[in-house]
Structure formats: structure tokens, C-alpha cells
Amino acid sequence: MKKIFVLDTNVLLHDPNAIFAFEENDVIIPAVVLEEIDSKKRNADEIGRNARGVSRSLDALRTIGHLHDGVQLETGGTLRVELNHRSFARVQEMFGEITNDNRILAVALNYKLEEEEKHSDRSVILVSKDVLVRVKADVLGVQTEDYLSDRAAEPNEMYTGYTTIKVHPSVIDDFYNHRYLSVQALQLQQGYSFYPNEFVILKDEMGSAKSALLKVNADANRLEPLFLSNEPVWGIAARNAQQRMALELLLNDDIPLVTITGKAGTGKTLLALAASLSKVEDEQKYKKLLIARPVVPMGKDIGYLPGEKDEKLRPWMQPIYDNLEYLFDTKKAGDIDKILMGMGSIQVEALTYIRGRSIPGQFIIIDEAQNLSRHEVKTIVSRVGEGSKIVLVGDPDQIDHPYLDSISNGLTHVVEHFKQEGISGHITLEKGERSKLAQLAADLL
Template identity: 50%
Template sequence: MKKIFVLDTNVLLNNPRALFSFEDNDIIIPLAVVEEIDNLKSNNSVLGYNARETSRLLEEIRTEGRLDKGVKLKEGGILRIVINGKDLRIPKGLSASKMDNRIISTALHIQEDNPDLKVVLISDDINLRLIADAFGLKAEEHSSTKLSDEQIYTGFKEIQVLSSVIDKFYSEEEISLEDLNLDEKLDMFPNEFLQLTASDQNKKTALACYNGTKLKKLKYNRSTPAKISPRNREQQLAVELLLNDDIKLVTLSGKAGTGKTLLAVAAGLSKVVDENKYSKLLVARPIMPMGKDLGYLPGEKEEKLSPWMQPIFDNLDFIVHRNKSDKYIYQKLLNSGLIQIEALTYIRGRSVPDQFLIVDEAQNLSLHEVKTIVTRAGVNTKIVFTGDPFQIDNPYLNLHKNGLNYLAHKFHKEKIAGHVMLKQGERSELARIASELL
């Protein structure tokens, strides 16, 4: 049965091409959405870019016909901009001054005019969906890029095998999936890790990494980048990905205190300062939790960035203290051009060649934003995304719909990418217990 989808502004600001994700169903864009997009078009941020991109796409569609009458899309549906004009009627109890309420009003009008069709408001705003439901209007999250629990990739599996299989693995330092002698087929992906646990001998285990054809012994299990030693299994696996130069994209997820950022910074310093593998370590963070673009904050760019980048400086200080050396001191690295710390706002539009790029707090990035960042990578650049998908500040993203998890999912079959979900907190005993209990 054909449906009519009414789009909220945030759907297009997260992904302008969502316009084309509704197959042969009809699409309604309320005038309030167009107004909100127009208000954001001059914004010097990803939201501003997406607003301009949405306007460009609508303009292309407009050349095919009048948007108020409806224009047929290649997918088969009809896209229409609805203007309530003098007939604007806001449900009792809602303010007419709020754009969200005008969008709900439009959706209710469409529902009244089309009693035989299913009308659905599409919004990534939880509260708007709740209000819509209160007025008898069906509302859904935009689900074309939403991951299920099964699709959230961890980068790690654990199986039981005979102890003789583990002996063979240690002896030959590699083993095929067939040699595991499992009853059921085991699906493994490139750079995915596997723990082998003996079913017939207590405490006998082995860690392996799948290279696309065989399970191989870890290469960097004794490595301590910038003298930072892994403290648990998942941290060891993260180091394996971070130090492997053949892996160009690494995603590390986990709760606060699991060591994601520290390990990434330590590996980056090791590769740039100690090995000269890359010309620069570039660390970037999204500034969304600040609430405003940097241009609104007082002071020079470095002063504006300092409070939000303090966790990076804290990690650098920890590494300097651990090494008892000044070679990793931030100001010294900055003066020599070996390190740069930026807001993500300044990354878009640039080419990033020959650099070790760390994108911290990546759980706050939309799908379109991670695409924008990854496509900046030049020759001999490695990108590491770190973040906690359980602690998202972006009101339109969640565990199943954020750039970090989506990136790990989309790249999990690629040989140049790897992912690990870190589980155990190592910041302190207090921090670990608080993360579990609170």
C-alpha cells in the first residue's frame, strides 16, 4: 500500500539525500522545513553544508515541475512542498510560533485530506514523535540507515576448540578456518579478532586476527607505543589495529575510561615522532556539545579550542609523564609541526595527506559527517575514529544511528579497515564501578 511520508527538518540535515530513500511513496515537505533550512544555509558548519545541499537538491527537482503541485521522482514517488498559508491550524495546546508544531499541523492536514492512505511523519526528534503520537499521527524515525542490534559490529568473536587446535596455531603461527574443526561454519571478516578457548583444557587460550584467508598470530602483542602498555585483551587488539600500517581506517568504540583516546594518541605519536611514518599527528573533535560554532566564542581560535580539547592535552600529559621525557610535550611538537589539534569544522574541504588523523567523540557525528571526513584522506593517511556510542550528545543520533557505529558496520568487510569495541574501564577502580553502576 502506498504511503505518504511527511519529513521533519532534521532528517534532511542529517542526510540531504534522504529525499530519495522512500521508494515509490509520496513525500511531503512542509513549508516550515524549507524555512528552517533557509535559516541554516549560511551556517559555517556541517548543518549549514547539509542545508545548502538540501536546497540544491530541491532546486534540481524544481526544474522538473512545480513543487507545490508535485514532482515525480525517479524512484516513483511524488515530492511536494505543502504551504498551509491562511489555513494554518495548530492543534489545541500547541504554540503556532514553533516550527515543529507547524510541521505537525501540516502532517495532520495531509492525514485529513488522505483518509485512505497511511500518512507517516518521519523525524529523528524523539519529542516531536511523542507529540505526534499524542495527536493520533503515526511517527517514525528515519530508518534507512538505522542499525539493528545484530548489525552493531564488535570486531571480536570467541569460540571453543580442542586444545590440539590451539597447539597447532601456536606451532605454525597461523591456522585456516577449516582447521578449527567446528560443527557450524564460522563467518569471519578481514581484521576481525578471534579468541580460541580450549574446551578440554582449563585456561588454555589463543588470540588470532583473520587476514581474509587465515587466522594469524598477533604482530604487535609485545608493542608499547609511546611506552603505553595495553592493560586488557581489547586494548591489545586495539593496538594491533593502530600499529598496522596496512589498515587505513580504525574505529574504536567503548564507554568512558576504556582507553580509546589514550591508545590512539600514543600510537599516533609513536608513528609520527618515533617512526616518521607520517608527517603529522592531527587530532580533531566535533564541537557540537559546546552548543555554538567556534565563531561565537570569545578569543583566538586556540583559546576557543582549549577547553574542548583539554582531554587530548590530558592524554598527552599522561604520555609525557609515563616517558619521563620532553619529546612528546605538546608545545614542542606543535613548534616542530608534528602535531595539530583542530575542531572538525576546519577539516571539511581540506585534503589530508600523509597524516595520522584521530577523530575523537565520533559518536556525535552523523553518517554524512563521517563520509565527509573519510573522503578527506589523502595518500598515506590513516584515520582513527574513537567514541562512546552509549553517550551521545547529538539529540538526533542514538546507539543504532550514529556515524561511528555506521562506519564500523559499512567497512567491516574491507581489508583496509578494522574495529574493536573496548569493554573494560582502566581509568581507575572508582571510574570503572561508576560507569557500570550509574
């Protein structure tokens, strides 16, 4: 049986195509949602872009028929802008104040009561990304859901970039003797599907200390030894297996897209910077290093800080400068600026200034990529020109964007959608190496 979905404003501002995501069911947009979207359409950021996208979609549907009467969607459902379910009496008994959120709740509640009066079995579901709106809906007895259709994967199913497999010790011996293993043979034995450039840790099922670290090749048909030794890169040596995997991806010129996720203090940005400096300064494989991070929310003006663009950017870019100061072992304040000015091959930018550019022959690092939406990350990755390598770094559990979460952000989407591609590689760093205090803070707080 068809359901009735009442959409909150934040759903449409998060995904302007959400109108068409409910298949053959009926979609209701409260009138107050249109007012809120109208107030956002002039914003110069992602929210403003999405508000304008919703407006265009509704205008196109308006040519089919009157929105307040309901128009047929290609999905088989209908879309209706509500005008006749504004009674606030029942919601006011619970929450009193007439806010936009409460007006949306009132619409959902009134539809629910109307279906009950008709003795209908149709479900009325309020869809919102606002946790408190969902809580209040539950108090009112209205069924509610988060908007999940844009999620890349369930939290416990996220691709980590490596797997640990227990095997008979003879399998490990075969690898060391022949320097490779057949993916097909291991799949038949383990029933596991491997992705290109995925790392595999083999452990002895008998309990001995015998083990091996391998990497699936780009064609996903062989497991091979790591290409690099565990030598330091720009003074940075891998302190655990996952960091070694990260350096393997970062220093491989045949993998132009690398994603690295992990908690604070796991070394994501430092490893990426060390590898990039090795490639740009030592090997001169790339002509320039471009380091950028979003000014959250991305697309906003940098603000009213005094000075020129570089002076305004400095507070936002300071975490990157901190890592560069560590790598260059600077002693005095301002030394890193002199070094970067003298080198000329390192550019630190805000993502605001990357849009519209084509970036060939460069090593690109995007820090704090978890604060990018799907559209933004597509815009950035599509800027990458011939001969460039791009590294997306971030912690999906530290989201500053109001309409993103650990599953729906742009970084997570890149990880999940590129895991089957031979030109990309991913690794999740798990062990904090900044300090014991930092690791405890990441785990306990």
C-alpha cells in the first residue's frame, strides 16, 4: 500500500532530488517548507545551490498541474504542496510555540489523524534529518525516519581498504616462495571478494606468529608484496601496518586517487604531506603541490578578518602549516612562510578558490574532506587534470556541515563508489600515533 511521506526542509536542502526518491508513494511538502527554501535560495553556498535546485524542480512540475492538487511523478507517486492541513491546535497542546518545525509537525500529525478517521491503513511518515524534530514527532505519535537514500553504506559495512584473513600456514609459505598469490585460489578457500588495491593481512590459523602483508593488484586477480620498503619518507616512518599501507598508496604513481580516513591523531595529513613532498621536491614527478581544505561551510565568504586573502586564509589553514613546520623542522615563527615562498612549488588554498580550475601535473591534497557534500567532492575531483594525483583526507566522525553525517558526506561516497576501480585506493587508519593522550581523547571523548 502507498505511503504518505511529509518532507522536512532539511531533506530538500540536503538533496534537491529527494522529491523523486520515494518511488510510487505520495510526497507532501508543507507550505512552510517552501518559505524556508525561499529564504535560502540567495545563499552563495551549497545550501543555496540546493534551494535553487528544488525551486527549479517544483517549477517544472508546476507545468504538469496544480501543485496544491497534486501532480503525478515519473516514479509513479504524486507530489502535493499542502495548503489545508495547517491546524496547529493539537501540536500546540504539546509544544506551545508556533515555530516552523512545529508547523511541519502539525502537517504530518493532521495527515495521520485524517487517515485514521478514514479508517485507512496508509502510513504517514515524517522524513527529517533533524534529530529533535524526529524526537518531537515520536512524542506526537507520528512515524518518522531519517533521509537515508543518499547513504553510501551502513556504518558497520564501510570499506576500510584492508582485511585480515586467517589461513593455513602453507598459504603464507606459498606467498613467500612465489612472491604472489592467486586471488581466485584465496577466494575459493575463503569465500571473500577482493577489491583492486585492497590490502590483505594473512595470519596463521594455527596460532603462530607467521604472517604476511599483501596488496591486491589493480586488476584484482593477484595478491602481491608491497612495492615499497618501510623506509622513512621525508623523515616520517610508518608506525603501524595501516600507515604503511597508506604510504604504499600515496607513493604509487599508478593510483591517481587516494582516500584516507581515520580519527584525529592517526597521521592522515602528515603522511599525505610527507609523501607529496617526496614526489614533488625529491622525485619531481609533479610540478606543484596544492594543499586545500574547506572553509566550513564551503563556499561562504572567508569572513571579515583583516588583511589580504592569504592573511584571511591563515587561521583556516593553520593545521596544514603546523604539519609543514614539523616536516621542515622549523625553529622560529615565520620560518615556514619563508621556506614556502622560496620553494614556490607548494600552494596552500581554500577550496573556495579551486572551483572552475583545471589542475594538471600536480599532487593535490584535500584535507577535512568529510565536510564536503557529494556535489562538492564531484566538483573537486573533476578538476583533476592529466598527470595529477589527488588525496582526500578526513575523519567521517567529525562533521561540521549541518546537513551531512558520517555516511552521507562526500568523502564516504568517494570511498564507496571508487572501491572497485583500479585507479583508486583507500585505507582507514585506526591507531592514534600523535600521543597517548590524543589516542585516549579520540577513544573516550
